[in-house]
């Protein structure tokens with residue numbers, strides 16, 4: 236059993252993933268940084284090694300590609316030091332569906348859903364065996380909200396929400412922790428790549444990347460399973476979830492609702 240513990244972070248070459256890398260190294264984890272831009276990964280790895288003296292490896296992978304996802308799956312299923320997986324890599328293409336190339340939709344599904352699901356599958360057997368491990372899934376406030384430009388992106392984040400909640404149920408009362416993080420607008424490159432420039436947002440609604448990650452890790456330390464970094468009134472989520480549970484319970488009647496007049 237190795238003494239050192241490793242955190243694997245997807246999408247570590249910029250934004251939220253790069254700050255998770257910094258913060259997890261500060262907490263003493265060795266790192267494997269995953270993304271496509273090798274120069275960025277190597278630059279960050281050097282900086283983190285110097286700052287914290289931990290081991291940092293980089294793994295160049297395009298997580299929209301089957302063979303590259305397989306490389307990360309292999310790492311997760313064979314490296315016995317892995318204790319944390321941050322499923323952070325994500326892509327937003329914010330356009331009405333009728334104006335969007337099909338490829339944009341498929342790319343979001345491949346990265347935000349398929350890769351995240353595959354990597355989670357790959358890491359879970361070891362976590363189950365050890366009865367230890369942390370998965371942090373980065374969804375979005377758009378997991379509960381959609382508008383005309385976000386049908387696919389919101390759909391992918393809705394998947395991450397339900398996928399994570401199901402896993403939380405599966406691993407309840409074990410040593411395996413699964414956290415869902417729902418950031419609101421955060422000042423990263425995702426916006427300028429999405430079709431909606433960061434500068435077009437109401438700047439008061441935009442959080443710094445550092446604050447987003449620090450709040451999420453504070454939420455994790457407090458035992459939160461679902462973290463809304465920007466939401467001041469935590470009872471809003473409790474009420475939303477209670478309404479959801481009540482609606483679900485109300486579906487279990489086995490009969491058409493009286494308003495459909497089917498007798």
Ligand SMILES: NC(=O)c1ccc[n+]([C@@H]2O[C@H](COP(=O)([O-])OP(=O)(O)OC[C@H]3O[C@@H](n4cnc5c(N)ncnc54)[C@H](OP(=O)(O)O)[C@@H]3O)[C@@H](O)[C@H]2O)c1
Nearest residue numbers: 246248249250251270271272297298325375420421423425
């Ligand atoms: N910023 C926000 O307002 C916001 C709000 C809610 C949720 N989020 C979520 O936060 C997560 C991180 O995004 P961010 O805001 O930090 O954006 P970002 O700065 O654009 O970072 C996205 C990361 O994903 C990686 N990535 C993109 N396509 C990839 C691919 N095909 N294969 C491997 N890696 C890929 C990028 O690296 P390479 O380009 O080097 O591959 C980059 O490291 C995403 O899941 C996003 O949906 C962001």
